[in-house]
Amino acid sequence: MTVRQSWEVYERMIARLMADQLTTELCVTPNARLVGEISRRSRQIDVLIDSRHDNDPSRRVVVDAKKRKRKIDVTDVEAFRGLMEDVGASHGFLVCPAGHTKAAEKRAQLAVSICLVPLDHIPNFDPMAWPRCTDTRCLHGRIFWDGYPEFSVKALPIGGLAQGGAKIFTYVHHVGKCDRCGQFHVLCLSCAQILSVPEGALTGVGVRCRCQMPWFWRTSAQHDRRGSLFAELRVTLATGEIKTVDRRPF
Incomplete structure (x- = not known):
């Protein structure tokens, strides 16, 4: 096992990209955990975005950074929407280097954004620095x-x-x-x-x-x-x- 496996580097890169683009009113937490309101289980979240200055979760956004070769499909979107509902997220980002299927795009609708972030971004990104x-x-x-x-x-x-x-x-x-x-x-x-x-x-x-x-x-x-x-x-x-x-x- 390496100190930073490639999937972990990808997650940190997505967290950095998110933090650099957001208003300062929002804070970003990589590798977060929240107890689901429905499941009552601890849910791992690649990147959590929340209000910085108050305890209002109405602006909560969750990000799932999938480092893999296949496209995001409809089952991925459905599982992600379940996570969003469980942790009370108003919006979510599914990130993948391989794109997504048409069915996934239709299932995502307004609450989920599917983003393409190529792996060639990684060589210039080093969280070990x-x-x-x-x-x-x-x-x-x-x-x-x-x-x-x-x-x-x-x-x-x-x-x-x-x-x-x-x-x-x-x-x-x-x-x-x-x-x-x-x-x-x-x-x-x-x-x-x-x-x-x-x-x-x-x-x-x-x-x-x-x-x-x-x-x-x-x-x-x-x-x-x-x-x-x-x-x-x-x-x-x-x-x-x-x-x-x-x-x-x-």
Whole structure:
């Protein structure tokens, strides 16, 4: 078994393509699991797309990335629609390098989009170049960045307002999660430090990077409106405002 089998590379490539094309209001989780509302079983989802800042699952999208030589047929679409119904997805993408049959296209209708992503995209894509998961128990996990929040601070001149107006400094971060264990990570682009924010391990104010800016990162467990349990990455600002900047299912 290789560290990254070809089907797994294909799934990560599809997740990256999705994240790069979506609005920042949505977050992307590769290799996600949700408990089905109908089946009551854990359902594996190649790529899960959900609302980033709230627990409303009405915009949920699931993606099934099939790396194989045959075309998607009607049975594939029917099974996928069953998965969508089970996890409450409003839309789904079936992705395959070999195309689809006419019957599959008719069965898909409006709720499912069938996409063709050729395998020749893979040679230029390497998830092993992503930063390693910082959890030492996670052997081959890599960090999948899917959000880029900015926070600003107002700084006064040393001599006070008499020396001039206040200046606004903006700090950009990358937020994401491990594509294997799901642990949240934050990259501060100012000091280049990658913070690990594990679920359930933090108390008090949370963690912050070497910049020591007046915001803190921590996690919280919340249920969405369908009752599914999600882990949320949150930032607490100096004003006391708390923002959810990333989410993933437990």
